[in-house]
Each structure stands twice: as structure tokens, then as C-alpha cells.
Amino acid sequence: MELLLVILVGVLYSAGIYMMLRRSMVKLLIGIILLGNGVNILIFLMSGITKGKAPIIPEDQIGFLEAYADPIPQALILTAIVISFALTAFALVLLKKAYTLTGTDDLDSLNIQDLDI
Amino acid sequence: MTTNFILAPIIVHFITAIILLCFWKKVLAQKIISVIGNSIAFILCVKLFELTLTNDVLVLQTGNWKAPFGITFISDTLSAIMVMLTGIVSLAVGIYSTSALNVSRIRFGYFFTFHLLIMGLLGAFLTGDIFNLYVWFEVVIISSFILMTVGGKKMQMEGAIKYVTMNILASSIFLTAIGILYGITGSLNIADIAIKIQEVENKGLVTVTSLLFFVGFGIKSAIFPLYFWLPSSYHTTPSAIAAIFGGLLTKMGVYALIRVFTIIFIPDNFTTILFIVIAILTMFTGALGTLNKKNIRRILSYLIVCHIGYLIAGVGLYTELAFTAIIFYLIHDVIVKSNMFMITGVIVKIRESVDMTRLGSLLKDYPKFSMLAALVFLSLVGIPPLSGFWPKILLLKESFTQGNYILLLTLILASFVTLFVIIRMWIEIFWKESPKPLTEEMDHFTPMPKSGKFALIAPIVFLTFVSLFIGFGANNIFKLSEKAAYELKHKEIYIDAVMKTNT
Numbered sequence: 001m002e003l004l005l006v007i008l009v010g011v012l013y014s015a016g017i018y019m020m021l022r023r024s025m026v027k028l029l030i031g032i033i034l035l036g037n038g039v040n041i042l043i044f045l046m047s048g049i050t051k052g053k054a055p056i057i058p059e060d061q062i063g064f065l066e067a068y069a070d071p072i073p074q075a076l077i078l079t080a081i082v083i084s085f086a087l088t089a090f091a092l093v094l095l096k097k098a099y100t101l102t103g104t105d106d107l108d109s110l111n112i113q114d115l116d117i
Numbered sequence: 118m119t120t121n122f123i124l125a126p127i128i129v130h131f132i133t134a135i136i137l138l139c140f141w142k143k144v145l146a147q148k149i150i151s152v153i154g155n156s157i158a159f160i161l162c163v164k165l166f167e168l169t170l171t172n173d174v175l176v177l178q179t180g181n182w183k184a185p186f187g188i189t190f191i192s193d194t195l196s197a198i199m200v201m202l203t204g205i206v207s208l209a210v211g212i213y214s215t216s217a218l219n220v221s222r223i224r225f226g227y228f229f230t231f232h233l234l235i236m237g238l239l240g241a242f243l244t245g246d247i248f249n250l251y252v253w254f255e256v257v258i259i260s261s262f263i264l265m266t267v268g269g270k271k272m273q274m275e276g277a278i279k280y281v282t283m284n285i286l287a288s289s290i291f292l293t294a295i296g297i298l299y300g301i302t303g304s305l306n307i308a309d310i311a312i313k314i315q316e317v318e319n320k321g322l323v324t325v326t327s328l329l330f331f332v333g334f335g336i337k338s339a340i341f342p343l344y345f346w347l348p349s350s351y352h353t354t355p356s357a358i359a360a361i362f363g364g365l366l367t368k369m370g371v372y373a374l375i376r377v378f379t380i381i382f383i384p385d386n387f388t389t390i391l392f393i394v395i396a397i398l399t400m401f402t403g404a405l406g407t408l409n410k411k412n413i414r415r416i417l418s419y420l421i422v423c424h425i426g427y428l429i430a431g432v433g434l435y436t437e438l439a440f441t442a443i444i445f446y447l448i449h450d451v452i453v454k455s456n457m458f459m460i461t462g463v464i465v466k467i468r469e470s471v472d473m474t475r476l477g478s479l480l481k482d483y484p485k486f487s488m489l490a491a492l493v494f495l496s497l498v499g500i501p502p503l504s505g506f507w508p509k510i511l512l513l514k515e516s517f518t519q520g521n522y523i524l525l526l527t528l529i530l531a532s533f534v535t536l537f538v539i540i541r542m543w544i545e546i547f548w549k550e551s552p553k554p555l556t557e558e559m560d561h562f563t564p565m566p567k568s569g570k571f572a573l574i575a576p577i578v579f580l581t582f583v584s585l586f587i588g589f590g591a592n593n594i595f596k597l598s599e600k601a602a603y604e605l606k607h608k609e610i611y612i613d614a615v616m617k618t619n620t
Contacts, residue, residue, distance in 0.1 A: 020282065020286065025278075028278075028282065032282070032285055035285075035286070035289050036285075036289065038289075039289050039292045039293055039296070042293055042296045042297075043292070043295075043296040043299070045296075045300075046296045046297065046299050046300035047299070047300065047303075072299070072305070073296075073299065076248055076295075076296075076299075079248075079252060080292060083252070083255045083288075086259060087255070087258075087259065087285050087288070090259065090262055090281070091281055091282075091285065094262075094266060094274075094277060094278065094281055095278070097266075097269055097274065098274045098278060101269070101271050101274055102271070102274075107278065110271070110274055110275040110278065111275065
């Protein structure tokens, strides 16, 4: 399971970066989403996967008698998901605005740097 | 409880932002509330600075959870300096914004976002928890996205898309690095990680993680190959926003870099050489970028990049004196860069243009303002008694003692290019005859009401006095930076402060 997730993280990262390097705005957005998900799964993976154990210690148990799932990464992902959700929503609105301004999906059409020399 | 005081400036900005929500469409009320909030926060920042200096290190364990488990807030000398600078600049820019920004932007919630941005900055400077640092970073960047994109002109879009994409990428890399760091140490508290990371056997993995942090913070602080978003986005925003961005936002990346690389990761040979090379290239490309530009704001954007190089060079040298030099430089740079952008804003008010070829003869029409601007310009270059001189000479001396002659040459070259560019700017804007006849309609400054003029000029005068104080009271600032540098070099102070105050 862990190996599978490791491969998934790699695929998500590389696909995300590849999509971010495209000229199309929609692909840029997809890249951002893929990369965000890759990061979240990476954090989830970092403490190791424990199958069938809740991230809490039962009431009648004293100390860590057997391995339990580490709760911190789950708390971290919860924060990270919310943040990446907000950033993605913002990027979506921004790209929509850029699309209505230029009328094309091509990021190169925004380039007006050359005029300023 | 003095330790609870750490949160005071953050909370004041937060409450101000919430109160501003209730006055969404009322422009005048927003201005007044914002100025009051900024003033209170400024006083609290000064108080926190004073408390930190008398107590050495202030530590707050939120919710009384003991050190490695809860979220820690810590204010050591470097944090206190950054908080103080944020207080000064946010007060100045806050007052400046009341007059500089047009009504529609304020109606779109400018002040609300501004206070959240400052809150995020203060939080990032004061936190002692690496994941918490990430969260504060996100507070800052989402606020900066809003400030940068409101207006929605085509020129803004281009800069904003680059800015947003690069910042999201930087956050992802930063978060990846945090994930891996948590995986190898099992902790998120910076002081606790610093202890546990020494026992990690896989040193290669530690170096890779440290470089991930370097890239993540490097994008935010605009170092050599990763800086291109900065010159294409900073010049599109109004001056008040550019002042806060140029002064504080890139320095937040540098601050995080200094923090992480002095406490968690101790750079080995490879990393320090990498730092020096990157610093040299950053200075070089930043300096060359200024030479062919005619737009003042764009020149200033490249100067930010160039001067980030100085700071990275100091981290690369990794000696106590080098740290002293860069902390001193940081203090000087935050104040002067914000001031430069605000001066640009006044020039735009007077002449409707930021193009150097279309400006001119300001000295004749506005002699007092021109002299004030000259003082700030010369501070940036570092003409001897003014503020830029002392840290530069320290950095030069340190790179000479370390025998790093290429760095020495680049530092001198970058300083000369800065001098050349600033002198050229001065001549083009203030001295030469205006290329086209001046008409009354161009000048939006003179018809302004007295209070509006005051709100524009007073912050500039205030920041100029601060930079004059840095220049003439260099001894005090030097002692302060030395203390901060000592704490950075002896990381036990930080670690002990966090781990032992388990009350």
C-alpha cells in the first residue's frame, strides 16, 4: 500500500509540474490541483500507514501498547486541504478574469513585456 | 503575563480587520479605523520589542501545551527586530494609503486585506512551529493575491498570474519539505526538530530537505533563477501596495531562510558554496536588469532583487559578523525600499508618469520634496553617514577576511551599479528640463486638500527620519544586530528557551 502511494505521489507531482508548464490556462489550473493533491498525499504518507487503527488511544488503555495511527499528519492535511482549496478557487477566478480580458486560453497572449524597453 | 504579550500586535490587526468588515462601504470610517488600529499595533510592536530586549527571549506555549506538542510563539531579538520594522512600515503605509488609494479600491476591501496581510507577516515572524509558519505564509500570500489583482487591468493580469502560480508552487514545495521533515524527525516544533535532526542517520536526506526549503523560500524572496515574477508583477500595483510588498514581503522569505538555516539545518560546504554562487548571480542579474529600464517602479523592482543578493551572501558566509551585517542591512532595506516606493507614488501624483524619459524639473517645482527624496535615494546607495553604508562596509570586510574575492568584487560591482542607477534616476526625474511643457492638469498633487497632502508626505518624512536614525545612530543598530547575530550563531539559546519554559 505504501509503495503504491509513493508511486502515486511521484505521478501526481510530475503530472502537476508538467501541466503547470503548459501555455493553456486550464492546464495550468489542473497542474495546480494535481500538485496540491500530491503534497497532501505525501504528508499523509509521512508517518507510515497503520491499517485499522484509529488515531486515538482507547480509554481503557494505558500508554502506547500497540501501534496506533499518527494523528498529526491527518490534522496537517486537513489544514493543507483547506488552504489549497482556497488558493485553487482564487486561481480559478483569476484565470477566468484573464480569459474574459484576452478572449483566449493562451497565456502568451497576456505578454506585454516587450513594449517596455 | 508578559509572554502572552507576544500575540498582542497580531490580535490588534485581526480585530481591526474584523471591525473594518462592519464598515464595508463607508470609506471615511475605514480610513479612521485603519489608522487607529495601525497606531495601536505600532505601540504594541514597540512594547514587544522593548520587552524582548530586556528579557532576551519571550516564549509563549499556547494553551499551556508543553513544548514539542503545542504551538509555540517565540520572540527573540531577530523576531523582535522584524516585528518592530513591520510596525513602523505598516503604520507609515497605512497612513499613506488613506490618501494615495482611490475610493473604488478601498470599497473593494483594501484596508481589510491590508490588516490581514500585516497580521500574517507578524505571525510568520513570531511563530516557533514550522507548520504554523506555513499557515502564516498562506495568510500573507492570499492577502497579497487580493491586493495585487484588485483592479483587473490586462497589465496586472500578466503579473498576477505569474505571481500566483509561483507562490502556489513555492507553497507546495515548502509543504513538501515540511512533510519530509516531519517524516524524518517526527516533530513540528522548530527547536525540537533542531535537537532531533542531529540524530538522523541519513544525512543525504537532510541535505535534500534543506534544499527543498531553500527553493521554497527562494521563490518567495526572489533569488537568482526564481526571481522573474517579481519585476513583472510589483510594478503593476499602486505604490502603497508596492511599498508593503517591496519592503516586507520578500524579506519574509529571507527571514524564514535565516531562521531555518541557522536553527534546523547547519549548512555544510556544498550548501554554503551554493548560497554564495546564488547570491553572486542574484546581485549580478538584478544589477544588470536595472540598466536598460526607463520605468522607475521596474528599476526599483530589480533593485529589490539585487539587494536580496546581499542578504543571501551574508547567509552564505555564515559567520557571526556576516549575520550582523545582513541583519543591519535588513533593517535599513525594509525602511528605505518602502520609502522609495512611496516617493514613486508621490511622483506619479505630481506628473502622472513613472517613465523617466517623460519626467523632469521636479527640483524646480517641488524643492523640499526633491531634497527629501534625495536623502532617501542616497540612503539606498549608502553614501557614508547614511544608513546603507555601514552594513555594506561590514559585509565587504567580512567577505575580505573570508578570502572570498569574487563575492567581494560582485558586492562592489552591485553597489556601483546601484549608485549609477540612483544618480541617473535623480538626474532624470528631478534635475533635467522637462521634455514637454508642463500643464496644470498634469499635477494632481497641488489641488489636493491639505490633509490629503499631509497623509502622503508625513509617512515619507517619518521613514526618512527612521533611516537617518539608522545612519547616524549606527552604533545602536550595530549592537542590536550583533545581539541578534549572536543568538543566531548560538542556537542553544533559542532551543533552551523553547524547551525549558514548560511552566
